[in-house]
Amino acid sequence: MSAKRPRQRRRIPAALLVPAVAGLAFLVLPLVGLLARAPWTEIPSRLAEPDILAALRLSLATATAATALSLLFGVPIAWLLARGDFPGRGLLRALVTVPLVLPPVVGGVALLLVFGRNGIVGAWLYDRFDVTIPFTTTAVVLAMTFVSMPFLVVSVEGALRGADVRFEEAAATLGAGRWTVFTHVTLPMIAPGVLAGAVLCWARALGEFGATITFAGNFPGRTQTMPLAVYLALQSDLEAAIVLSLLLLAVSVAVLASLRDRWTAAAA
Amino acid sequence: MSGPRPAGPGPGAAAAGLDAHLVVDRGDFRLDLRLRAAPGETVALLGPNGAGKTTALRALAGLQVLTAGHIVLNGETLDRPGGRGAGRTRRVAPEHRRIGVVFQDYLLFPHLNAVDNVAFGPRRRGMGRAEARALAADWLDRVGLAEYGRRRPGQLSGGQAQRVALARALATDPALLLLDEPLAALDARTRLDTRVELHRRLAVHEGAAVLVTHDPVDALMLADRLVVVEEGRAVQEGDAEAVTARPRTDYIARLVGLNLYRGKASGTTVQLGPETALTTGEALEGEAFAAFAPSAVALFREEPDGSPRNTWRATVSGVHRHGDHLRVQLDGPLRTAADVTPAAAAHLGLEPGQTVWAAVKATEIRAYPA
Numbered sequence: 001m002s003a004k005r006p007r008q009r010r011r012i013p014a015a016l017l018v019p020a021v022a023g024l025a026f027l028v029l030p031l032v033g034l035l036a037r038a039p040w041t042e043i044p045s046r047l048a049e050p051d052i053l054a055a056l057r058l059s060l061a062t063a064t065a066a067t068a069l070s071l072l073f074g075v076p077i078a079w080l081l082a083r084g085d086f087p088g089r090g091l092l093r094a095l096v097t098v099p100l101v102l103p104p105v106v107g108g109v110a111l112l113l114v115f116g117r118n119g120i121v122g123a124w125l126y127d128r129f130d131v132t133i134p135f136t137t138t139a140v141v142l143a144m145t146f147v148s149m150p151f152l153v154v155s156v157e158g159a160l161r162g163a164d165v166r167f168e169e170a171a172a173t174l175g176a177g178r179w180t181v182f183t184h185v186t187l188p189m190i191a192p193g194v195l196a197g198a199v200l201c202w203a204r205a206l207g208e209f210g211a212t213i214t215f216a217g218n219f220p221g222r223t224q225t226m227p228l229a230v231y232l233a234l235q236s237d238l239e240a241a242i243v244l245s246l247l248l249l250a251v252s253v254a255v256l257a258s259l260r261d262r263w264t265a266a267a268a
Numbered sequence: 269m270s271g272p273r274p275a276g277p278g279p280g281a282a283a284a285g286l287d288a289h290l291v292v293d294r295g296d297f298r299l300d301l302r303l304r305a306a307p308g309e310t311v312a313l314l315g316p317n318g319a320g321k322t323t324a325l326r327a328l329a330g331l332q333v334l335t336a337g338h339i340v341l342n343g344e345t346l347d348r349p350g351g352r353g354a355g356r357t358r359r360v361a362p363e364h365r366r367i368g369v370v371f372q373d374y375l376l377f378p379h380l381n382a383v384d385n386v387a388f389g390p391r392r393r394g395m396g397r398a399e400a401r402a403l404a405a406d407w408l409d410r411v412g413l414a415e416y417g418r419r420r421p422g423q424l425s426g427g428q429a430q431r432v433a434l435a436r437a438l439a440t441d442p443a444l445l446l447l448d449e450p451l452a453a454l455d456a457r458t459r460l461d462t463r464v465e466l467h468r469r470l471a472v473h474e475g476a477a478v479l480v481t482h483d484p485v486d487a488l489m490l491a492d493r494l495v496v497v498e499e500g501r502a503v504q505e506g507d508a509e510a511v512t513a514r515p516r517t518d519y520i521a522r523l524v525g526l527n528l529y530r531g532k533a534s535g536t537t538v539q540l541g542p543e544t545a546l547t548t549g550e551a552l553e554g555e556a557f558a559a560f561a562p563s564a565v566a567l568f569r570e571e572p573d574g575s576p577r578n579t580w581r582a583t584v585s586g587v588h589r590h591g592d593h594l595r596v597q598l599d600g601p602l603r604t605a606a607d608v609t610p611a612a613a614a615h616l617g618l619e620p621g622q623t624v625w626a627a628v629k630a631t632e633i634r635a636y637p638a
Contacts, residue, residue: 169331174440191379
């Protein structure tokens, strides 16, 4: 069909084409450079190093935990923002999205002030339960959740706004209470949006650096996640930094690729 | 299902079925509609778009809060805002009403297959999974879709989706079935078949049913009784015959294809305006409607002499095909539609702007009190 049609390609203005190509090169070249400099023969032995494995394991576990926390709290927040009818909703939305634009280091400082041993919550936790949060794996998860949950909230809220509430009304006429409507109709219908939000959230958590190093420190095996390990390796061992970076890149691409098909299938 | 039903007229008979007075105030629009439907009866709300039909349906289902009035179904008060004493304010949530709804575009849950869509209601009302699925399969069988249980809504045709929606609404054994433009989304052919099927279902449905439509054919064929709604109010009520024979608004007159006028009757004359009057076959006194079919109008090039008592000069404002004849729109002292054969039209040389004489026999004009 298209072969018969004469090609009518509009000429792209040079004023747009040149910066577009330059921008693409800027985005792609660093990745190419990373691949070009990779010590491919050494990768297997490097990956077997216990420090790297520990950092990888910690990163995957904490990012997943942060995503789980974000789902647990973020989906209800998104529901409130999308469906709630109360004064100050706009303000609440602004507050929720602050971590999106806040420098992560500032987030780390703020977390430290609240959950630190002298912080409002931290002091109480320490006095009452003898629990210390800063510079623990828990702190890593909290830092990640703080910076990544807004991604989930924004994505799920968008999905909720796009969802047709009349399906929920139909469910109500069939005898479903509000909670059942949410679990049996709303949630399945916005599942692609929730999944998209969770992936964004997970990817953001995996790359988290600033808030983590401020609030959780840099202790190998406990709070040293992949990005921190990359940064540290860069000071002493460039090749190790490259290998770690490649690993992070591979994990991110793999997750995106594996979920892409499911997204498009669910959205269709 | 089980549960005792009042057999015949007894002490409970007065409360059986639907008794509603729906008042919904939305600033620029006010719905004020009294509605009754006996068990087994199908009532159609017929009216133009924006008349408030769907609002009425949503109020019955509990999706729209009443401003005033009441909804009582089989003796149970479902909604009664601002009441006092025994009938104090009460509102039953949609999920606790024994009401089934077939929505205009069906709203089948896209993530569930046909069986699970139909089983959704019974499940929510406490039935076990296997039992609900069996019941759903049975319902799908009854609407002729036994083979389609595993299909998702996206894999069903419009007519099939409509029948699944009907099965889903009926599977909860509702005391009141609500249908919002149930056939509007279907193409002409499917519509015909589905209408027959729907009629059969409504005939065996033991509860009351309220059908909302702007299509007079649907209303006439599916309903036992018609309530014509315009601008939030019932303007006419009755069975199909009564409503079509004696329309009381232009909307209904147009739907059933009658010329309708309102005036003051005195004997066999209905005075429509200072200089306009129609002579009718029936004597009447007071405010009256006069109606006649377009086919009763005869057109002439010259002023006719002879029997017709009603003749007037008119200007042709439009001519278009209508079935196997032509419908001529006439302006003049009366805005009238006239049906003529193509041969007659050719003979008269009808075209817009032309002046003709219109004549209607007195015996062709029906007059009835307004």
